[in-house]
Amino acid sequence: MKTERFNLRMTKQEKEKIRKKAEKAHKPMAEFMIDMALEREIVVIEGLPEIIRELKAIGNNLNQLTLLAHQGKIRTMNFRNFTEQVADIYVEICDLAKRIS
Numbered sequence: 679m680k681t682e683r684f685n686l687r688m689t690k691q692e693k694e695k696i697r698k699k700a701e702k703a704h705k706p707m708a709e710f711m712i713d714m715a716l717e718r719e720i721v722v723i724e725g726l727p728e729i730i731r732e733l734k735a736i737g738n739n740l741n742q743l744t745l746l747a748h749q750g751k752i753r754t755m756n757f758r759n760f761t762e763q764v765a766d767i768y769v770e771i772c773d774l775a776k777r778i779s
Contacts, residue, residue, distance in 0.1 A: 723778055729770050736763055 688696075700710035703720050704727075713720055740760065746752045 721778065723774050725770070725774055729767055729774070732763070732767055736760060736767075 696711065697707055700707045703710055703722050705713070705720075710720070743752065743755055747755070
């Protein structure tokens with residue numbers, strides 16, 4: 679639990695620059711400033727939220743199909759579409775990893 683406060687003054691331009699960096703890192707300004715002050719590594723991977731969203735959608739669909747299979751409502755399933763989607767996402771992740779290396 680965080681109980682301590684730390685106040686500081688800065689110019690409007692400095693505050694805006696920090697705000698933009700925190701936004702880019704998808705972090706609140708206070709958390710971003712603490713991470714920077716404690717020299718914690720902040721890695722921003724552009725495009726990752728979209729890939730995560732795609733993976734979640736695939737996982738949800740797979741869970742729904744599993745439920746239907748357990749209920750006996752479906753007997754067989756063609757997983758070609760799932761395989762292709764996961765392969766595409768794998769390629770996207772590899773591309774992102776190459777960009778940050």
